[in-house]
Amino acid sequence: xxxxxxxxxxxxxxxxxxxxxxxxxxxxxxxxxxxxxxxxxxxxxxxxxxxxxxxxxxxxxxxxxxxxxxxxxxxxxxxxxxxxxxxxxxxxxxxxxxxxxxxxxxxxxxxxxxxxxxxxxxxxxxxxxxxxxxxxxxxxxxxxxxxxxxxxxxxxxxxxxxxxxxxxxxxxxxxxxxxxxxxxxxxxxxxxxxxxxxxxxxxxxxxxxxxxxxxxxxxxxxxxxxxxxxxxxxxxxxxxxxxxxxxxxxxxxxxxxxxxxxxxxxxxxxxxxxxxxxxxxxxxxxxxxxxxxxxxxxxxxxxxxxxxxxxxxxxxxxxxx
Amino acid sequence: xxxxxxxxxxxxxxxxxxxxxxxxxxxxxxxxxxxxxxxxxxxxxxxxxxxxxxxxxxxxxxxxxxxxxxxxxxxxxxxxxxxxxxxxxxxxxxxxxxxxxxxxxxxxxxxxxxxxxxxxxxxxxxxxxxxxxxxxxxxxxxxxxxxxxxxxxxxxxxxxxxxxxxxxxxxxxxxxxxxxxxxxxxxxxxxxxxxxxxxxxxxxxxxxxxxxxxxxxxxxxxxxxxxxxxxxxxxxxxxxxxxxxxxxxxxxxxxxxxxxxxxxxxxxxxxxxxxxxxxxxxxxxxxxxxxxxxxxxxxxxxxxxxxxxxxxxxxxxxxxxxxxxxxxxxx
Numbered sequence: 001x002x003x004x005x006x007x008x009x010x011x012x013x014x015x016x017x018x019x020x021x022x023x024x025x026x027x028x029x030x031x032x033x034x035x036x037x038x039x040x041x042x043x044x045x046x047x048x049x050x051x052x053x054x055x056x057x058x059x060x061x062x063x064x065x066x067x068x069x070x071x072x073x074x075x076x077x078x079x080x081x082x083x084x085x086x087x088x089x090x091x092x093x094x095x096x097x098x099x100x101x102x103x104x105x106x107x108x109x110x111x112x113x114x115x116x117x118x119x120x121x122x123x124x125x126x127x128x129x130x131x132x133x134x135x136x137x138x139x140x141x142x143x144x145x146x147x148x149x150x151x152x153x154x155x156x157x158x159x160x161x162x163x164x165x166x167x168x169x170x171x172x173x174x175x176x177x178x179x180x181x182x183x184x185x186x187x188x189x190x191x192x193x194x195x196x197x198x199x200x201x202x203x204x205x206x207x208x209x210x211x212x213x214x215x216x217x218x219x220x221x222x223x224x225x226x227x228x229x230x231x232x233x234x235x236x237x238x239x240x241x242x243x244x245x246x247x248x249x250x251x252x253x254x255x256x257x258x259x260x261x262x263x264x265x266x267x268x269x270x271x272x273x274x275x276x277x278x279x280x281x282x283x284x285x286x287x288x289x290x291x292x293x294x295x296x297x298x299x300x301x302x303x304x305x306x307x308x309x310x311x312x313x314x315x316x317x318x319x320x321x
Numbered sequence: 322x323x324x325x326x327x328x329x330x331x332x333x334x335x336x337x338x339x340x341x342x343x344x345x346x347x348x349x350x351x352x353x354x355x356x357x358x359x360x361x362x363x364x365x366x367x368x369x370x371x372x373x374x375x376x377x378x379x380x381x382x383x384x385x386x387x388x389x390x391x392x393x394x395x396x397x398x399x400x401x402x403x404x405x406x407x408x409x410x411x412x413x414x415x416x417x418x419x420x421x422x423x424x425x426x427x428x429x430x431x432x433x434x435x436x437x438x439x440x441x442x443x444x445x446x447x448x449x450x451x452x453x454x455x456x457x458x459x460x461x462x463x464x465x466x467x468x469x470x471x472x473x474x475x476x477x478x479x480x481x482x483x484x485x486x487x488x489x490x491x492x493x494x495x496x497x498x499x500x501x502x503x504x505x506x507x508x509x510x511x512x513x514x515x516x517x518x519x520x521x522x523x524x525x526x527x528x529x530x531x532x533x534x535x536x537x538x539x540x541x542x543x544x545x546x547x548x549x550x551x552x553x554x555x556x557x558x559x560x561x562x563x564x565x566x567x568x569x570x571x572x573x574x575x576x577x578x579x580x581x582x583x584x585x586x587x588x589x590x591x592x593x594x595x596x597x598x599x600x601x602x603x604x605x606x607x608x609x610x611x612x613x614x615x616x617x618x619x620x621x622x623x624x625x626x627x628x629x630x631x632x633x634x635x636x637x638x639x640x641x642x643x644x645x646x647x648x649x650x651x652x
């Protein structure tokens with residue numbers, strides 16, 4: 001097992017380096033981070049030369065990549081080209097915010113999806129099952145950004161018409177809230193709903209399929225045949241085994257979500273990883289973009305690995321050499 | 322549902338005349354059970370594999386309904402000049418931001434330049450569908466080629482190509498799309514399509530590679546080799562047809578995915594750019610003036626949901642029809 005994990009991690013190192021170089025080359029070759037600075041009046045040529053000198057912007061791209069790598073390793077991803085802001089300070093703040101959003105959304109999604117999935121499998125072809133299937137297809141076909149906008153339209157129009165503030169449609173907290181927790185919930189509720197709907201649609205469908213497969217298997221028939229109560233058959237024999245494939249899907253999805261729900265965070269102006277990335281992209285600054293990509297890609301690799309390990313751990317038939 | 326109706330009906334009652342004493346039974350029985358089978362709707366005609374698939378698909382009510390709706394939307398999009406009441410960029414400063422009304426045929430209202438929202442949606446539909454189709458086509462070609470080469474030749478070719486696939490899968494998709502499109506592909510719908518295709522091909526590569534890996538050692542491949550068929554012929558004529566079912570299903574589902582992703586990119590301002598109308602662009606323009614003009618945001622979004630829903634249902638029906646092995650996993 002340990003050999004397997006080490007080998008997988010070693011395998012991903014060259015892939016990660018290749019990916020980081022590709023993105024670095026792409027961003028550096030096509031965008032000019034000093035573009036806006038050069039257009040601004042009152043910026044002396046000296047300042048521009050200084051920045052160029054400090055970030056080695058006059059060197060060829062492969063060399064600049066190694067300068068970046070050096071800065072990233074020795075100085076926690078270094079600092080931005082414009083303004084010399086230390087990247088790690090900003091990044092650790094936005095990671096915390098994204099984690100709040102993603103964990104809340106995923107917990108709600110897993111809970112609801114498991115209940116929906118199990119119930120529609122047990123009552124296959126019932127009205128509830130058809131309803132759940134319809135919801136899940138609708139959820140998979142609705143663009144995330146549009147759902148977010150529609151919720152905003154609803155909340156804003158309720159506010160305009162009745163002067164009731166149920167939820168906020170932007171930012172993470174008010175300047176001076178009376179009750180911090182309540183205020184945070186009012187701010188996070190809409191983005192959490194948006195993220196959760198997409199996840200519920202995906203997970204519940206998966207849970208239903210995996211539960212159906214288990215229910216129709218031989219050992220469940222055996223359990224019924226020896227006279228166990230239906231409750232025990234479903235919960236102990238069925239449910240627990242049906243959860244195994246779902247863990248993989250959740251782990252994979254969680255890794256991808258950590259990269260920041262880019263769209264959701266942009267629409268709700270949440271100070272998370274997604275918004276950080278979009279801002280960096282608009283500045284054409286390779287340093288924060290690279291830091292972001294490094295964190296996200298590592299998260300994806302690690303969670304892919306966790307998904308595989310968890311599967312082997314939960315299902316003793318799977319063995320990794 | 323469809324899988325049930327596709328099964329032959331049960332023959333419950335015993336045939337009435339069978340078993341009458343003193344009659345030559347053996348020959349009669351065969352004849353009559355055949356007749357009975359015909360009566361109860363059991364078809365004995367030999368069907369090709371594709372015949373069965375087509376029949377399963379035609380009986381999938383949801384998929385057929387979706388196909389009709391989608392075809393209608395396609396026709397409206399293709400003949401946009403005929404169906405749209407106005408041109409998509411025709412301003413009318415006397416009727417600015419009208420809510421939906423039957424007056425002057427502004428069924429979906431007008432935007433802040435007085436342009437008719439319905440017409441803009443119809444032209445946007447054309448752009449979005451066109452982009453999605455090109456993405457699906459390109460991704461199929463790229464992914465199938467890479468998967469076939471990788472699975473057929475194996476060895477270092479396979480290793481290299483699969484690392485390339487890993488590379489694309491390791492990168493956070495939307496982020497890479499955004500990064501590339503900022504610098505290379507902004508604006509032109511076709512550029513956006515090419516860039517999307519560069520990220521969507523991995524699914525095909527994996528499916529096709531899997532088929533090739535499992536089939537390349539089979540006897541029929543060996544027989545083809547022995548009778549002098551070249552690599553290209555074996556790949557195209559002998560192995561690839563076995564993967565056609567999953568490829569078609571995947572290609573269909575990618576159209577839905579591409580429509581959603583293109584809309585998101587265009588909405589964020591990194592995809593298709595105005596004045597090209599795409600559904601995501603329309604939503605972006607609609608929300609830029611605050612959320613007061615709800616119709617400018619609602620209707621283009623509803624159209625996206627409708628297309629994606631139809632394509633997902635069609636893909637589901639196709640999977641049932643073409644890829645019966647996957648049915649159990651789907652549930």
